[in-house]
Amino acid sequence: MVRKKQFEKPLYGDKESLRFATPEPIARYRAQRLKCRVLADISCGIGGQTVFFAQQCETVYAVEINPKRLEYAKQNCKMYGLNNVKFICGNALDPKVIEQIPKVDVVFSDPFRPPEAEERQVSCLEPGITDVLSAYREKTQNFAFEAPPQIPPERLPYACEKEYISLDGQLNRLTLYFGELKQHDRLAVALPAGDGLVSKSLQPSPVRVSEKMKLYAYEPEPSVVAAELIPELVASMTEAVGPFTCGFELFRVDKKRLLLTSDSLVKQPMIKHHYLVLNVIPFEPRKIHEFLKDQNIGNVVLRAGVKPEDYWKVRTEIEKGLKGKKTVHLFVKNGTAILCELLFQE
Numbered sequence: 036m037v038r039k040k041q042f043e044k045p046l047y048g049d050k051e052s053l054r055f056a057t058p059e060p061i062a063r064y065r066a067q068r069l070k071c072r073v074l075a076d077i078s079c080g081i082g083g084q085t086v087f088f089a090q091q092c093e094t095v096y097a098v099e100i101n102p103k104r105l106e107y108a109k110q111n112c113k114m115y116g117l118n119n120v121k122f123i124c125g126n127a128l129d130p131k132v133i134e135q136i137p138k139v140d141v142v143f144s145d146p147f148r149p150p151e152a153e154e155r156q157v158s159c160l161e162p163g164i165t166d167v168l169s170a171y172r173e174k175t176q177n178f179a180f181e182a183p184p185q186i187p188p189e190r191l192p193y194a195c196e197k198e199y200i201s202l203d204g205q206l207n208r209l210t211l212y213f214g215e216l217k218q219h220d221r222l223a224v225a226l227p228a229g230d231g232l233v234s235k236s237l238q239p240s241p242v243r244v245s246e247k248m249k250l251y252a253y254e255p256e257p258s259v260v261a262a263e264l265i266p267e268l269v270a271s272m273t274e275a276v277g278p279f280t281c282g283f284e285l286f287r288v289d290k291k292r293l294l295l296t297s298d299s300l301v302k303q304p305m306i307k308h309h310y311l312v313l314n315v316i317p318f319e320p321r322k323i324h325e326f327l328k329d330q331n332i333g334n335v336v337l338r339a340g341v342k343p344e345d346y347w348k349v350r351t352e353i354e355k356g357l358k359g360k361k362t363v364h365l366f367v368k369n370g371t372a373i374l375c376e377l378l379f380q381e
């Protein structure tokens with residue numbers, strides 16, 4: 036038995052179940068959003084999400100196919116002093132399990148994701164979303180599911196809300212909301228701060244792509260990128276600086292990284308990092324080193340597609356002998372180094 040420390044009270048569970056347990060800030064956020072009288076968590080695992088549902092709801096039904104995990108879920112609820120959870124061991128799609136659950140306000144499922152699946156697909160989930168929607172249709176119209184956040188909105192075959200969540204600047208969860216729980220088409224959330232950005236019914240104009248870096252660079256929260264809300268993000272930044280200032284353009288660093296760039300400076304909560312662009316020079320470690328020395332910079336955070344085995348070699352070559360106190364972030368696009376200083380010290 037292992038106990039997971041990222042929770043206020045470390046949870047009981049085996050190593051694998053703890054790895055899949057919902058991180059506490061997300062579990063708390065989701066429990067707030069799904070707060071209701073009676074909720075069924077029908078693939079509850081060791082109860083990482085169940086405990087927070089039980090803090091918000093009058094009654095929670097917790098179903099789990101694996102008896103050992105259900106025992107951990109009971110232990111975790113007990114540790115949190117909760118006695119409003121009814122535990123059911125069995126297959127959530129088995130009619131004998133379904134008949135033990137009354138009409139509820141919300142059905143939630145965080146299904147099992149086979150780790151071997153190469154491309155993340157909703158069809159790989161267990162229990163399947165379509166099966167749950169059909170099996171529980173007499174119990175409620177309000178469903179929420181967790182799905183792999185790597186799946187883009189257009190690959191989700193449901194007319195539901197798609198909520199992408201980043202935690203501490205990393206993409207972490209995707210929740211799908213059905214029935215009255217659906218409030219938007221897409222939503223991006225950044226936790227633990229709790230800031231958000233929603234899709235507009237009238238889609239804002241596409242963002243111009245630029246090959247040239249301007250005075251400032253902006254790195255969006257990964258949930259904004261995953262939810263395909265860059266046009267909405269740019270619309271909100273443009274609104275903040277006013278229409279008569281410089282616009283915001285999209286600068287693709289590589290396949291995985293994108294930045295926004297502008298000569299205007301604006302602080303936006305769904306921007307993970309705001310940067311002042313210090314220099315754009317050829318990606319030659321010696322030239323970069325000289326520039327950094329002149330600027331009193333001591334540390335470099337490499338944000339480039341450098342192979343993991345080369346990372347420390349390149350970083351040491353660039354940083355060797357630097358004594359300055361400042362740190363720069365270094366992006367590389369097509370052999371060009373973009374050296375950026377973090378603003379606002381987020």
Ligand SMILES: C[S@@+](CC[C@H](N)C(=O)[O-])C[C@H]1O[C@@H](n2cnc3c(N)ncnc32)[C@H](O)[C@@H]1O
Pocket residue numbers: 052055056057077078079080081082083084085098099100101104125126127128145146147148161162
């Ligand atoms: C990702 S885990 C749930 C994690 C949980 N939300 C937490 O935060 O601890 C998915 C769970 O679904 C369970 N499961 C898979 N198929 C099931 C089924 N048909 N009925 C009930 N539980 C099922 C698995 O045993 C696994 O424990």
